[in-house]
Amino acid sequence: MHDRKNGRISKSEDVLSGLEAWRILPEAEKRQKAMEGIDRKIREKRIMYSPSPVRLFLIQLQYIPFAFWLSQGAVLVSVVFLLCRTTLQQGGVMDYLWWGSVAAAWMGLMACGGLNRHLARGMVELEQSCYINMLQLWTMRMILSGCMDMAILCVCSGVAAWNTRVRLVRILLYLLVPFVLSNACYLIFLTSARGRRTQYPQIIIGAVSGVMAMTPRLFTGIYSPDCLWVWLILLTGGVYLWVERLRCCRRKIARGEMLCWN
Amino acid sequence: MLELTLNKITKKYGRKIAVDHVSYEFRKGVYGLLGENGAGKTTLLRMICGLLEPSDGEIRCSGDSVDRMGAQYRRLLGYLPQEFGYYPEFTARKFLLYMAALKAIPKELAVEKAEELLKLVGLEQEQNSRLKTFSGGMIRRLGIAQALLNDPEILVLDEPTSGLDPKERIRFRNIISELSRDRIILLSTHIVSDVEYIADEILLMKGGELIKTGSMEWLAAQVRGRVWDCCVRPEETENYQAHYSVSNLRNTDHGVRLRIVAEECPGPGAKPVDPDLEDVYLYYFREV
Numbered sequence: 240m241h242d243r244k245n246g247r248i249s250k251s252e253d254v255l256s257g258l259e260a261w262r263i264l265p266e267a268e269k270r271q272k273a274m275e276g277i278d279r280k281i282r283e284k285r286i287m288y289s290p291s292p293v294r295l296f297l298i299q300l301q302y303i304p305f306a307f308w309l310s311q312g313a314v315l316v317s318v319v320f321l322l323c324r325t326t327l328q329q330g331g332v333m334d335y336l337w338w339g340s341v342a343a344a345w346m347g348l349m350a351c352g353g354l355n356r357h358l359a360r361g362m363v364e365l366e367q368s369c370y371i372n373m374l375q376l377w378t379m380r381m382i383l384s385g386c387m388d389m390a391i392l393c394v395c396s397g398v399a400a401w402n403t404r405v406r407l408v409r410i411l412l413y414l415l416v417p418f419v420l421s422n423a424c425y426l427i428f429l430t431s432a433r434g435r436r437t438q439y440p441q442i443i444i445g446a447v448s449g450v451m452a453m454t455p456r457l458f459t460g461i462y463s464p465d466c467l468w469v470w471l472i473l474l475t476g477g478v479y480l481w482v483e484r485l486r487c488c489r490r491k492i493a494r495g496e497m498l499c500w501n
Numbered sequence: 502m503l504e505l506t507l508n509k510i511t512k513k514y515g516r517k518i519a520v521d522h523v524s525y526e527f528r529k530g531v532y533g534l535l536g537e538n539g540a541g542k543t544t545l546l547r548m549i550c551g552l553l554e555p556s557d558g559e560i561r562c563s564g565d566s567v568d569r570m571g572a573q574y575r576r577l578l579g580y581l582p583q584e585f586g587y588y589p590e591f592t593a594r595k596f597l598l599y600m601a602a603l604k605a606i607p608k609e610l611a612v613e614k615a616e617e618l619l620k621l622v623g624l625e626q627e628q629n630s631r632l633k634t635f636s637g638g639m640i641r642r643l644g645i646a647q648a649l650l651n652d653p654e655i656l657v658l659d660e661p662t663s664g665l666d667p668k669e670r671i672r673f674r675n676i677i678s679e680l681s682r683d684r685i686i687l688l689s690t691h692i693v694s695d696v697e698y699i700a701d702e703i704l705l706m707k708g709g710e711l712i713k714t715g716s717m718e719w720l721a722a723q724v725r726g727r728v729w730d731c732c733v734r735p736e737e738t739e740n741y742q743a744h745y746s747v748s749n750l751r752n753t754d755h756g757v758r759l760r761i762v763a764e765e766c767p768g769p770g771a772k773p774v775d776p777d778l779e780d781v782y783l784y785y786f787r788e789v
Contacts, residue, residue, distance in 0.1 A: 304590070360589075362588065363586075365580065365600075368551070368552060370575050370605040371602070371605065372572075494554040495547060495552045498553075499547055
């Protein structure tokens with residue numbers, strides 16, 4: 240213990256004054272400035288709203304044009320009608336496949352055809368600059384449409400398989416080929432043709448795909464179990480072509496070629 | 502502090518170079534991009550908006566690469582393309598709500614914002630009319646409104662005033678001036694008067710390159726002493742036009758009054774006058 244009386248301060252006072260010296264006392268002016276800086280930063284900070292995937296999906300649903308639902312509805316009604324008619328007439332597997340292939344070709348086209356609307360209306364550039372961009376919009380539309388079409392095809396194949404005693408997987412394979420190939424044809428058109436900003440390529444490609452889907456009937460025995468490998472090759476090739484064109488399309492959209500050039 | 506940096510941006514289409522090593526730093530303010538048709542303005546703006554991938558170079562927003570920022574960059578952006586498409590079956594209000602949804606604006610706020618912007622661009626009476634009934638000017642105004650929906654920090658307008666009548670042009674200029682306080686506004690045009698009064702900086706673009714950049718005053722100072730006013734006989738007019746860049750020609754009682762942009766005095770009686778932006782434009786874009 241130090242003695243104050245002898246000109247020295249006590250140990251406890253020494254410690255206290257030491258602590259006092261270490262305490263940071265902000266100057267009023269500097270403190271005010273710092274507070275203003277923080278306040279400014281808070282005001283500058285943008286409160287961002289990030290919609291959930293569910294919300295994004297609902298937004299997408301909300302703005303899907305009436306024509307899309309109409310066309311999907313028309314396909315569904317036609318398929319149900321033809322399914323009932325063929326069943327009532329006790330048709331064979333070829334009767335189901337005759338119209339089923341054409342319907343599948345059209346459905347495939349609708350699954351990816353939504354992009355054409357954006358292109359034809361010249362909206363792609365603007366939509367691609369938004370938070371939810373063109374690619375996301377198109378992907379969501381394809382998923383939605385693709386799921387609906389697959390469900391219809393599965394039901395269709397199921398009914399046909401039940402009534403004809405042919406295996407479900409086989410019928411599904413026969414129907415998936417035109418579905419995938421028409422999709423691929425449309426993507427080939429989009430990624431390679433000039434003047435794609437027209438409104439009616441879908442109808443033209445749809446008509447061509449429909450006719451093409453009917454051609455296997457001309458080859459006798461093509462729907463027999465012996466020729467399943469042909470269908471498997473066609474499906475594998477079609478899926479490969481579809482995926483490759485989809486990637487090309489995505490690349491062209493991301494690089495801007497598809498958006499900014501006609 | 503918001504900064505948009507272009508670092509040697511280049512865009513090639515095969516052998517043709519549309520934008521050639523453009524470097525620039527944008528801070529808050531209005532930037533007017535001036536140039537002839539085909540100078541590369543639209544290509545540059547598309548790259549800034551992330552729509553076109555540069556062949557070379559990089560764009561950074563406050564230090565971050567815009568490629569890497571992706572959607573976070575796009576939400577800072579408001580864009581009006583030169584060719585503004587729309588869905589004709591939509592009403593003006595529905596169109597704005599659709600765009601607001603794509604810009605991830607909550608619905609309640611979007612409704613409020615759409616009404617406010619329709620009023621701002623003078624389309625509140627037509628908000629429930631279908632777009633297929635709209636005139637070109639009305640569509641353009643709607644385009645300006647959609648670009649402002651998300652209160653963008655970077656506003657990119659490509660030929661925003663094409664199709665607008667003089668009154669609408671003035672209204673547009675005033676809107677841009679009001680907005681310019683706390684954001685980057687980049688507008689491209691070949692109409693000089695669009696940017697003369699509102700741009701803090703003017704960027705002159707020619708052959709894919711930025712040939713001159715600076716404030717209106719600075720650019721005018723570069724051309725001072727090279728703009729002349731003279732009165733000539735009507736029969737001499739053709740000769741003057743063949744030899745000099747004539748920025749204005751007006752018939753008067755005493756002859757034809759010419760405003761000429763030339764390095765040297767074009768003739769006796771010609772007096773130097775203060776250059777305006779049209780003279781600057783003509784000086785840099787004249788055929789030599």
